[in-house]
Amino acid sequence: MLKTHNCGELRVEHAGQQVTLAGWVHRWRDQGGLVFWDLRDRWGITQVTIDQQATPEVHALAKDVRSEWVVQITGIVNQRPEGMTNPDLPTGDVEVVATDVQILNQAKTTPFYINKDENVDEALRMRYRYLDLRRPPMQHNIMLRHNVIRFIRNYLADQGFVEIETPILFKTTPEGARDYLVPSRVHPGKFFALPQSPQQLKQLLMVAGYERYFQIARCFRDEDQRGDRQPEFTQLDLEMSFVERDDVLALIEDLMTRLVEEVTDCELVTKPFPRLSYQDAMLRYGSDKPDLRYGMEIVDITPLAAETTFKVFTGNVEAGNPVRAICVPECGTYSRKQLSELEENAKAAGAKGLAWMAVEEGEGQVRSPIAKFFSPEQITDLIARVGANPGDLILFASDAETVVCEVLDTMRRAMAARLELVDPKQIAFCWIIDFPLFTWNEDETRWDPSHHLFTSPMPEDVPLLDTDPGQARGQQYDLACNGYEVAGGSIRIHNRDVQEKIFGLIGLDLEDAKERFGHMLEAFEYGTPPHGGIAPGIDRLVMLLAGQPNIREVIAFPKTQQAADLMAGAPSEPTEAGQLEELHIRVVLPD
RNA sequence: GGGGGCGUAGUGUAGCGGUUAACAUGCCGGCCUGUCAAGCCGGAGAUCGCGGGUUCGAAUCCCGUCGCUCCCGCCA
Numbered sequence: 295m296l297k298t299h300n301c302g303e304l305r306v307e308h309a310g311q312q313v314t315l316a317g318w319v320h321r322w323r324d325q326g327g328l329v330f331w332d333l334r335d336r337w338g339i340t341q342v343t344i345d346q347q348a349t350p351e352v353h354a355l356a357k358d359v360r361s362e363w364v365v366q367i368t369g370i371v372n373q374r375p376e377g378m379t380n381p382d383l384p385t386g387d388v389e390v391v392a393t394d395v396q397i398l399n400q401a402k403t404t405p406f407y408i409n410k411d412e413n414v415d416e417a418l419r420m421r422y423r424y425l426d427l428r429r430p431p432m433q434h435n436i437m438l439r440h441n442v443i444r445f446i447r448n449y450l451a452d453q454g455f456v457e458i459e460t461p462i463l464f465k466t467t468p469e470g471a472r473d474y475l476v477p478s479r480v481h482p483g484k485f486f487a488l489p490q491s492p493q494q495l496k497q498l499l500m501v502a503g504y505e506r507y508f509q510i511a512r513c514f515r516d517e518d519q520r521g522d523r524q525p526e527f528t529q530l531d532l533e534m535s536f537v538e539r540d541d542v543l544a545l546i547e548d549l550m551t552r553l554v555e556e557v558t559d560c561e562l563v564t565k566p567f568p569r570l571s572y573q574d575a576m577l578r579y580g581s582d583k584p585d586l587r588y589g590m591e592i593v594d595i596t597p598l599a600a601e602t603t604f605k606v607f608t609g610n611v612e613a614g615n616p617v618r619a620i621c622v623p624e625c626g627t628y629s630r631k632q633l634s635e636l637e638e639n640a641k642a643a644g645a646k647g648l649a650w651m652a653v654e655e656g657e658g659q660v661r662s663p664i665a666k667f668f669s670p671e672q673i674t675d676l677i678a679r680v681g682a683n684p685g686d687l688i689l690f691a692s693d694a695e696t697v698v699c700e701v702l703d704t705m706r707r708a709m710a711a712r713l714e715l716v717d718p719k720q721i722a723f724c725w726i727i728d729f730p731l732f733t734w735n736e737d738e739t740r741w742d743p744s745h746h747l748f749t750s751p752m753p754e755d756v757p758l759l760d761t762d763p764g765q766a767r768g769q770q771y772d773l774a775c776n777g778y779e780v781a782g783g784s785i786r787i788h789n790r791d792v793q794e795k796i797f798g799l800i801g802l803d804l805e806d807a808k809e810r811f812g813h814m815l816e817a818f819e820y821g822t823p824p825h826g827g828i829a830p831g832i833d834r835l836v837m838l839l840a841g842q843p844n845i846r847e848v849i850a851f852p853k854t855q856q857a858a859d860l861m862a863g864a865p866s867e868p869t870e871a872g873q874l875e876e877l878h879i880r881v882v883l884p885d
Numbered sequence: 886g887g888g889g890g891c892g893u894a895g896u897g898u899a900g901c902g903g904u905u906a907a908c909a910u911g912c913c914g915g916c917c918u919g920u921c922a923a924g925c926c927g928g929a930g931a932u933c934g935c936g937g938g939u940u941c942g943a944a945u946c947c948c949g950u951c952g953c954u955c956c957c958g959c960c961a
Contacts, residue, residue, distance in 0.1 A: 321921075321922080321923095323919095323920050323921065323923055323924095324917085324920095324923095325917065325918055325919065325920055325923080325924095326916070326917035326918060327917075327918040328917090328918040328919065328920080329918095329920095330919080330920050330921065330923085332921070341920085341921070343918095343919085343920090345918075346918075347918080360912090361911085374919090375919080377919095378919055378920080378921090380920095380921055382921085383921080386921085403895065403911070403912060404895085404896090404911095405895065405896075406895080406896050406897090407896065407897090407910085407911075409922090410896090410897090410910080410911095410922080412896070412897055412910090413897070414896070414897080415891090415892080415896090415897095415952095415953070416953055416954065417892095417952060417953045417954090418896085418953090420953085467961090469961050470960080470961040471959080471960050471961075472959085472960085490960095490961085493961090515960065516960095517959055517960045518886095518958085518959060518960080520955085520956080520960085521954085521955075521956095523960070642888095642889095642956080642957090742961075743961060744961080745961065746961045747961075749961095844954095854952090854953070854954090855953075855954065855955090856952085856953090860952090860953090
């Protein structure tokens with residue numbers, strides 16, 4: 295080893311010892327006859343001093359060293375004199391007085407600061423990702439990710455889970471996202487698909503009798519990117535046999551609770567995790583992934599609004615649409631300009647306008663363009679229903695059900711951001727359960743599975759499959775955290791009759807089903823245990839635990855929004871002549 | 886596929902129709918033995934993403950294009 299200690303571990307008790315450190319020169323301060331280096335490695339920073347009088351040759355060499363040069367130093371640990379310690383550094387009570395310095399490598403001036411936490415153009419960060427990853431905040435994120443995954447592995451192994459790898463080269467599936475395809479050289483004209491998730495394979499592992507399986511699985515989906523979506527991402531894929539929904543929820547809840555409390559410095563603010571039905575979540579938060587770190591719950595005021603003389607409200611009520619509101623604390627003094635900004639937010643979410651009411655001091659006193667359509671009693675009633683206090687701002691939405699949810703979800707999040715109600719150190723999980731099994735596909739005039747087509751209905755809702763499929767709930771569950779969906783799963787169908795009924799409802803006849811999922815259906819005929827599972831997204835989870843705004847910050851080598859790698863220059867054209875011919879591929883570029 | 890934002894020395898920003906294109910930091914040289922975002926003195930460094938247009942004059946206005954990003958669609 296080129297070092298006896300790392301740069302984060304020396305303390306006063308090491309004083310007097312000879313040590314050898316190696317790392318990067320994080321910062322340097324040339325004092326003339328005395329040179330200081332902040333020497334950095336993965337573990338921390340230690341100050342090194344090079345004294346001209348004591349070690350003139352070493353000092354002469356050290357004079358030329360610059361940021362990010364790689365050096366090895368040998369010296370004596372010295373307790374710093376009083377008044378010269380650095381309380382910001384764990385190693386700040388000591389320094390190493392160099393007696394020897396080896397320059398292991400020089401470094402060009404880096405294209406951006408390693409030693410300064412400054413916003414850098416993301417394209418530049420991506421092009422020099424290896425330098426970006428060298429920055430301490432990124433090292434922290436990547437290390438946190440490692441600790442999260444290590445914790446998960448240990449926890450699940452202790453619970454009797456087996457980690458099993460599944461193929462990356464697999465079969466294209468008709469459902470779901472667009473597949474990434476890989477051409478087969480030995481099967482001309484045929485393609486593998488990269489898995490969108492190991493869904494089928496983990497169910498087959500249950501048929502195979504492993505009972506408790508997990509995998510830290512890479513998944514691929516060729517869809518457009520978002521801050522929380524990359525073309526390849528990592529799931530904790532997990533499946534269990536002989537379990538019911540609550541067994542899966544209990545396991546994950548315990549895992550997540552311990553993870554937050556033992557691995558991070560975040561505060562878990564939901565304990566136990568609240569369980570919301572899908573319907574309840576939509577009603578109270580307008581979202582199936584609500585952020586529970588703040589209030590501003592949606593209140594339905596449809597009956598009250600129906601009695602007013604405000605035509606927008608009464609018209610919507612007559613059309614069967616709801617009128618709902620949120621109460622925003624202490625925004626009653628918002629100016630015309632601020633309110634019009636809010637209206638722009640609402641319109642972007644699909645609203646036609648944004649009605650508001652500022653609650654003022656005094657019984658039933660409000661400032662609002664629509665106050666004249668309310669009787670004094672109705673205003674008092676409204677204020678009571680939404681729980682408003684003087685100084686608060688009430689925002690209304692009235693439109694089709696889905697629009698109202700979308701608008702008030704948007705307003706809730708926009709106001710939380712404006713009021714800085716979100717603390718990134720707080721973690722608020724909740725379960726969303728009782729999802730509808732199907733959603734109606736208007737274009738194809740058929741039912742689509744809300745989750746996937748192996749999701750088992752709630753046992754008591756099975757009869758509804760024949761009478762009112764839209765009302766049937768699935769044994770499906772999502773884990774939401776801070777406004778993001780961080781896991782989704784279900785209890786699977788293991789009953790052939792039910793499975794065939796589902797195929798029928800989604801417009802898949804048995805022949806089609808056999809063609810697409812024949813291997814699954816065949817497998818299910820050989821003694822399939824009741825089973826179910828879940829798949830938390832590791833990137834999103836670590837993003838939230840790291841308090842980061844997007845998952846690129848917790849992925850070592852992410853892709854850009856255009857799904858490119860700016861460092862390596864991928865994707866690229868084939869390099870070898872004949873590469874495409876060998877794969878039986880001819881490229882037709884768009885015009 | 887659609888909409889928004891950004892692009893100016895190595896980096897981060899300012900400038901938004903006439904400036905010698907500014908500031909900070911980094912870089913180079915000099916001084917300095919207790920600094921830790923070190924300090925002080927001096928210096929170099931920018932075809933203002935790219936292409937076209939409007940104008941007497943464009944970093945600035947317009948059009949196109951490329952890149953990054955946020956959002957909608959999409960993501961069982």
